[in-house]
Amino acid sequence: MTWALALAQLVSWGSVYYSFSLLVVPMEQTMGWSRTAMNAALSVGLLVSGFAAYPIGRWIDHGLGRRIMAIGSVISAAMLLFWAGAHSLTVLFVVWIGLGISMAATFYDPVFAVVTHRYPRSFRNKITLITLVAGFASTVFIPLTQLLIGAVGWRTSLVVLAALNLLVCLPIHVLAIRSSKFDVGSRPNSTEVKLANDAATRRALSSPIFWALAVCFTAYYATFAALTFHLVPLMVERGVSNAVLVTTMALIGPAQVAARAIWFGFGRGVHISTVGIIIVTLFPVSTLILIGAGDSATLLWLFALCYGAANGMMTILRGTIVQDLMWTEGYGAVSGMLSFPSNVAKGIAPIAAASIWSFTHGYLAVEWTVFFVSILSAIAFFVAVRFSGRMAPGTA
Numbered sequence: 001m002t003w004a005l006a007l008a009q010l011v012s013w014g015s016v017y018y019s020f021s022l023l024v025v026p027m028e029q030t031m032g033w034s035r036t037a038m039n040a041a042l043s044v045g046l047l048v049s050g051f052a053a054y055p056i057g058r059w060i061d062h063g064l065g066r067r068i069m070a071i072g073s074v075i076s077a078a079m080l081l082f083w084a085g086a087h088s089l090t091v092l093f094v095v096w097i098g099l100g101i102s103m104a105a106t107f108y109d110p111v112f113a114v115v116t117h118r119y120p121r122s123f124r125n126k127i128t129l130i131t132l133v134a135g136f137a138s139t140v141f142i143p144l145t146q147l148l149i150g151a152v153g154w155r156t157s158l159v160v161l162a163a164l165n166l167l168v169c170l171p172i173h174v175l176a177i178r179s180s181k182f183d184v185g186s187r188p189n190s191t192e193v194k195l196a197n198d199a200a201t202r203r204a205l206s207s208p209i210f211w212a213l214a215v216c217f218t219a220y221y222a223t224f225a226a227l228t229f230h231l232v233p234l235m236v237e238r239g240v241s242n243a244v245l246v247t248t249m250a251l252i253g254p255a256q257v258a259a260r261a262i263w264f265g266f267g268r269g270v271h272i273s274t275v276g277i278i279i280v281t282l283f284p285v286s287t288l289i290l291i292g293a294g295d296s297a298t299l300l301w302l303f304a305l306c307y308g309a310a311n312g313m314m315t316i317l318r319g320t321i322v323q324d325l326m327w328t329e330g331y332g333a334v335s336g337m338l339s340f341p342s343n344v345a346k347g348i349a350p351i352a353a354a355s356i357w358s359f360t361h362g363y364l365a366v367e368w369t370v371f372f373v374s375i376l377s378a379i380a381f382f383v384a385v386r387f388s389g390r391m392a393p394g395t396a
Contacts, residue, residue, distance in 0.1 A: 057334070070170055125264070231248075
């Protein structure tokens with residue numbers, strides 16, 4: 001089940017999320033759509049994904065993981081096919097509204113909830129393994145999609161990506177996930193499940209740990225999104241050579257996977273809070289390196305390694321810290337509530353960074369803003385760990 005779900009994650013992320021940046025230029029050339037408008041459609045999709053995260057999490061808590069993730073794969077395929085036939089920006093926005101729903105139903109949050117419910121004693125290792133395999137999504141699908149676009153054009157490429165969702169992800173989600181998180185014969189009725197999940201949700205909203213984690217993840221993903229979408233123009237503004245720029249960008253993905261592999265191989269005995277402290281400290285450190293790097297290849301590559309490693313491990317931290325600092329009951333709903341502000345921040349942050357750049361006529365102000373917000377993320381995580389240490393198990 002774990003390996004199958006990991007493969008489905010690789011295909012889902014690769015076909016939906018990583019394909020977008022490669023399709024922008026050919027769509028711009030053939031359709032004449034502005035790059036700003038196309039990115040606005042992506043932002044709308046991320047916002048929709050945030051709004052959908054909580055109800056989808058609740059449904060998974062009720063044992064509907066297989067149905068949710070299977071339907072999500074069908075929606076992904078349908079929207080990619082709809083995109084392949086798009087001849088107006090209105091259709092593109094409709095497509096990304098649908099893809100926002102499918103991302104909320106097929107990406108990390110739902111699969112983490114399914115695995116947590118199905119394997120309450122071993123979810124950490126399984127989540128780490130899933131993220132390790134899915135970390136190759138960009139490595140596999142960026143060259144694959146680029147090859148497809150060059151060979152058959154962007155519209156047929158989208159048809160192929162849609163087929164992968166139907167032929168790979170859909171069967172995995174149907175066959176690898178049980179219809180309920182409860183074993184047959186020990187399944188409580190739906191009223192009991194609803195009451196337990198509602199209680200867990202209310203408990204989370206009254207917990208300072210939940211709110212500290214919400215600030216931590218929202219601040220983190222805002223800074224990461226802002227930097228990710230502006231890193232190339234930032235280096236261009238500095239006059240970084242094309243070779244150094246490409247190498248810097250190419251190092252981020254392998255650094256993510258390497259960090260996850262190290263955690264999977266050697267970090268099992270380290271408490272999750274300790275790893276979390278390393279992660280939330282590493283991101284502002286990487287930002288400081290970037291600020292002082294100028295056009296130095298060595299410092300830019302060091303930044304890429306630290307930046308990629310922090311993001312690679314953050315995915316695992318996001319999937320496991322709630323269970324360790326809080327509880328596993330109602331995990332899908334609680335995780336969905338945490339995802340909502342994070343996904344909204346990911347949708348808004350690139351536009352906000354562009355506004356800062358436009359106002360100050362340079363990226364230095366953007367970099368310092370990212371640094372200070374990342375410090376806020378680190379402080380919030382320290383607060384969550386501190387409150388967790390003060391409370392006895394089951395009292396958070």
